[in-house]
Amino acid sequence: MSDIFAILGGIPWWVFPLLGLLIAIGVRALKTRYVPLPVALIAPVAFTVWGVLTLLRSKPDVLPILSFVIAAIAGVAIAVVTTRNRDVVVDAIERRVCLPGSYVPLIRNLAIFSAKFVLTFAITLHPDLRDTLAPWDLGVSGISAGYFVGWSTWLLAGFSKAKKSGLSRAPG
Numbered sequence: 001m002s003d004i005f006a007i008l009g010g011i012p013w014w015v016f017p018l019l020g021l022l023i024a025i026g027v028r029a030l031k032t033r034y035v036p037l038p039v040a041l042i043a044p045v046a047f048t049v050w051g052v053l054t055l056l057r058s059k060p061d062v063l064p065i066l067s068f069v070i071a072a073i074a075g076v077a078i079a080v081v082t083t084r085n086r087d088v089v090v091d092a093i094e095r096r097v098c099l100p101g102s103y104v105p106l107i108r109n110l111a112i113f114s115a116k117f118v119l120t121f122a123i124t125l126h127p128d129l130r131d132t133l134a135p136w137d138l139g140v141s142g143i144s145a146g147y148f149v150g151w152s153t154w155l156l157a158g159f160s161k162a163k164k165s166g167l168s169r170a171p172g
Contacts, residue, residue: 010124015117018113019113022109022110022113023106023110025043025105025106025109026103026105026106026109026110027106029099029101029102029103029104029105029106030101030102030103030106031101032098032099032100032101033098033099033101034091034094034096034097034098034099035096035097035099036094036095036096037095037096037097037155037156037159040097040099040155041152041155043105043109044148044149044151044152045148045152047109047112047144047145047148048144048145048148048152050116050141050144050145051068051072051142051144051145052141052145054068054116054137054141055068055138055141055142058134058138059134063135064134064135064138067135067136067138067139067142068138068139068141068142068145069142070139070142071138071139071140071141071142071143071146072142072143072145072146072149073146074142074143074146075142075143075144075145075146075147075148075149075150076146076147076149076150077146077150078143078146078147078150079146079147079148079149079150079151079153079154080150080154082151083150083151083154084154086154087158087162088154088157088158088159088161088162089162090158090159090162090163092162092163097155097158097159108147112140112144115140116137116140116141119133119136119137119140120137123137
């Protein structure tokens with residue numbers, strides 16, 4: 001039991017509020033809601049920056065960069081496949097977008113957080129495995145960054161198109 005407390009005591013304090021925030025965001029995402037465009041972009045920007053920072057902290061070598069780039073391309077592809085047949089619903093007067101209720105953001109955010117946490121934890125416990133686990137960490141970061149770049153591009157393009165064409169719908 002003391003081992004568990006020692007492990008928990010070694011986790012940086014900010015990890016727990018971050019986990020709480022991700023859960024709160026995911027629970028809110030279960031209901032359809034209209035949010036200001038900048039608010040809709042908070043999670044994508046945060047996860048993209050986190051992914052790029054992971055890349056910048058890695059060894060400047062071919063394998064880490066390649067892991068990140070391939071994973072980022074896969075992430076963009078996932079975003080394209082999951083958003084291509086969906087229109088962005090906009091309240092142009094209030095400059096808000098409709099985020100349909102879904103369990104996907106909760107699962108996606110917790111999956112990314114969990115994978116990054118487990119990999120960082122494993123590298124901390126076993127520094128000798130750093131070279132083995134670092135490409136996996138970069139892969140998670142790359143797929144996350146790529147997905148959110150693709151999703152944000154879809155959202156911004158849809159927002160712009162809806163605003164220009166006057167096809168935006170009021171919240172209802």
